Each structure stands twice: as structure tokens, then as C-alpha cells.
Amino acid sequence: xxxxxxxxxxxxxxxxxxxxxxxxxxxxxxxxxxxxxxxxxxxxxxxxxxxxxxxxxxxxxxxxxxxxxxxxxxxxxxxxxxxxxxxxxxxxxxxxxxxxxxxxxxxxxxxxxxxxxxxxxxxxxxxxxxxxxxxxxxxxxxxxxxxxxxxxxxxxxxxxxxxxxxxxxxxxxxxxxxxxxxxxxxxxxxxxxxxxxxx
Numbered sequence: 001x002x003x004x005x006x007x008x009x010x011x012x013x014x015x016x017x018x019x020x021x022x023x024x025x026x027x028x029x030x031x032x033x034x035x036x037x038x039x040x041x042x043x044x045x046x047x048x049x050x051x052x053x054x055x056x057x058x059x060x061x062x063x064x065x066x067x068x069x070x071x072x073x074x075x076x077x078x079x080x081x082x083x084x085x086x087x088x089x090x091x092x093x094x095x096x097x098x099x100x101x102x103x104x105x106x107x108x109x110x111x112x113x114x115x116x117x118x119x120x121x122x123x124x125x126x127x128x129x130x131x132x133x134x135x136x137x138x139x140x141x142x143x144x145x146x147x148x149x150x151x152x153x154x155x156x157x158x159x160x161x162x163x164x165x166x167x168x169x170x171x172x173x174x175x176x177x178x179x180x181x182x183x184x185x186x187x188x189x190x191x192x193x194x195x196x197x198x199x
Contacts, residue, residue, distance in 0.1 A: 011037065019085040027076055036176035039068060045086055046093045053097050061164060063100050067093040069183050129189055136193060143192045144185070151185035154178050 008029075014022060014037045022038040025031050046067055050060040070092050074082075082088045129140070144152055150171065157167045167178045 009034065019089075020079065020082065023071065023074070023079055023085060024076065026072070027074075027079065032177065032180055035072065035180060036174070039176045039179065042086060042089055043068075045090055049090045049093050050097055053094070055097060055100075058163070059100065063093060063096050065164070065179060065182065066096045066100070068179060069186065070096065072183055073187075129186055129193075136196065139196070140189055140193065143189060147185050147188060150181045151188065154181035155185040155189075158182055 009025065009031065011033060014025070014034050017025070017034075017037075019038055019042055022034045022041075025034040026038065043064060046064050047060050050063050051057075055063065067089060071085075071089055144155055146152075147155065150173075153171060154167055157170060158164075162170070164175045164178050164182075167173075168175045171178065173181075
């Protein structure tokens with residue numbers, strides 16, 4: 001579980017760190033505030049790149065989320081290879097945007113999809129989780145109920161079509177924390193499906 005404010009680092013100290021140093025602190029110490037500071041510093045260049053690619057604001061928000069997820073999943077070895085984080089993040093956003101365009105399909109209805117549970121199709125939900133087999137949708141949604149309340153509620157609200165800002169208001173939280181909740185929910189669900197593949 002990420003530590004909201006573990007001893008050793010104040011927000012003021014973190015704000016003096018480079019983006020690369022913030023990412024290392026987040027990876028080594030599971031430090032949510034370090035990731036929040038990183039997000040607040042770097043989201044604008046990422047969004048600007050996506051807007052230049054022609055994406056609408058709502059799409060930019062989704063792709064930005066995916067970009068920060070990819071950055072959060074970098075190994076310490078890979079982070080060490082990156083000279084400057086911001087150009088790397090912008091490049092990651094560019095490829096995430098291309099992937100988003102390739103994945104995006106018209107919404108289709110299915111008998112097993114309950115529109116009251118989500119505003120996107122099972123295929124789109126599974127694509128968001130980077131899970132190829134959409135037939136696992138029901139099992140994954142059942143697993144969602146076992147997540148920690150902050151992760152579960154954030155993830156379900158996202159599937160219902162709410163923006164990160166709206167989710168933050170509903171949970172009386174902040175957008176960076178909501179992004180972290182969704183990142184952790186996504187990671188936990190991916191691990192659940194990986195366990196199914198092995199069984």
C-alpha cells in the first residue's frame with residue numbers, strides 16, 4: 001500500500017527533486033506523494049503532445065493515465081538508463097496515443113454486458129486492463145469487488161464514464177490520488193488474470 005506521507009520526505013523536499021529522482025523515490029519507497037508531485041509537474045507536456053496529435057481532451061485524459069501507468073511500471077534499471085524523464089514521458093505518450101488509436105473500436109453490445117455496471121463494453125474494459133481475452137470480463141468484475149474500497153470505487157466510477165476530476169470530488173480526494181488508486185486496481189486485476197492463466 002502506498003504511503004501517503006511516510007517519514008523522511010516532506011512535500012517541499014520532494015518538490016526540489018528532479019522528475020527522475022521522484023520516480024526513483026516512488027519505486028523504492030512506494031511513496032504516493034512523490035508520484036503526485038511528479039504527475040503535477042509532468043502532465044502538461046504529456047497533454048500538450050497528445051493535443052498536437054489531434055486527440056480530444058477526454059481522450060487525452062485517458063492516454064495520459066496510460067502514460068503515467070507505463071512510467072510507474074518502469075524498473076529501476078530502466079529508469080537509470082533514461083537520461084531525462086520528461087522527453088521519455090512525451091515519447092511514451094506518443095506511442096500510447098498510437099496504440100490508443102489502433103485499439104479504439106466502435107462500441108458493440110453483448111448479451112453479457114450490463115450497461116448499469118459500466119458505460120463501456122467488456123472489450124474496451126479489458127483493453128484498458130491490457131487483457132486480451134474479453135471472455136474473462138465477468139470474472140474480472142467479480143474480482144473488482146475484492147479490491148480495497150478506494151481502488152474498487154475509483155475503478156467502477158471510471159467504468160461508469162466519470163472523469164478523474166469527478167471521481168476525486170466523489171471520493172473527497174485528489175486527481176493524482178485517484179490515478180494512483182486506478183493504477184493499483186489495474187495492476188491487481190492484471191495479476192489476478194495472470195494467475196488464471198497459470199491455473
